Amino acid sequence: MVKSKRRRGDPSADLGRARRVANLAELSASIAHEVSNPLTAVLASSNACERWLTADPPNIERALIAVKRITRAANTACEVVNHIRVLSRRPGETREPAAVGDLVAEARDLMAEEASRYFVRLDLDVEPDLPPVAVDRIQIRQVLVNLIRNGLEAMEFVARDRTLKIAVERCGDTLQIAISDCGVGLEHPDKIFQPFFSTKFQGMGMGLAICRTIADAHAGRLFAKQNDPHGTTFVFVLPLGASSTAPHVAAA
Numbered sequence: 364m365v366k367s368k369r370r371r372g373d374p375s376a377d378l379g380r381a382r383r384v385a386n387l388a389e390l391s392a393s394i395a396h397e398v399s400n401p402l403t404a405v406l407a408s409s410n411a412c413e414r415w416l417t418a419d420p421p422n423i424e425r426a427l428i429a430v431k432r433i434t435r436a437a438n439t440a441c442e443v444v445n446h447i448r449v450l451s452r453r454p455g456e457t458r459e460p461a462a463v464g465d466l467v468a469e470a471r472d473l474m475a476e477e478a479s480r481y482f483v484r485l486d487l488d489v490e491p492d493l494p495p496v497a498v499d500r501i502q503i504r505q506v507l508v509n510l511i512r513n514g515l516e517a518m519e520f521v522a523r524d525r526t527l528k529i530a531v532e533r534c535g536d537t538l539q540i541a542i543s544d545c546g547v548g549l550e551h552p553d554k555i556f557q558p559f560f561s562t563k564f565q566g567m568g569m570g571l572a573i574c575r576t577i578a579d580a581h582a583g584r585l586f587a588k589q590n591d592p593h594g595t596t597f598v599f600v601l602p603l604g605a606s607s608t609a610p611h612v613a614a615a
């Protein structure tokens with residue numbers, strides 16, 4: 364009796380397919396997460412605009428401010444989509460010298476309406492005369508928006524004064540952005556930067572993982588530390604010098 368041998372799959376090929384599936388899942392979650400950031404801002408500002416227009420009497424001035432925020436957030440969503448399209452055609456990041464303080468201010472303005480819904484005051488302190496840094500503007504702004512949103516959500520259920528402090532300063536040969544909240548603090552400091560790890564009920568666990576990846580791609584660092592007596596500070600460090608002279612990659 365001759366037994367037929369079942370052909371076994373190549374373990375290395377199976378592993379390669381598994382990695383490709385995992386990478387595709389991570390990429391899909393990343394795209395969904397980054398597009399959802401400005402869309403969430405659009406929704407928040409739209410609701411605010413409706414409230415101001417239906418007030419008695421209508422507050423046209425505040426409604427116009429909300430409309431401008433909607434336009435700004437929609438433009439950001441378009442930039443994210445266009446950036447993903449560029450990255451799909453050619454490797455590497457598109458970097459150009461940028462004033463990081465301006466990028467932080469843009470992220471703050473983008474999150475202003477959402478901060479008001481959380482009753483959080485955004486306190487920005489930028490050291491004057493900071494040198495420009497060669498960065499991918501869209502990616503850096505995404506990091507800042509994600510970190511600000513994390514800070515807002517961390518303070519959602521605290522009774523104390525809600526202030527999110529954002530400080531930008533030069534530290535030797537680096538530029539440091541510190542975002543500090545007075546929220547509940549870190550429950551899993553060793554896991555928060557892992558892909559798909561989330562403490563949120565509806566979170567995908569991609570925000571901080573994406574932020575860490577972007578920081579690494581810029582030869583920078585991103586880490587978190589516990590505040591005393593409460594809250595968390597996320598520190599985003601960008602190098603000056605070699606990073607600031609990185610060549611500009613034009614969009615294809």
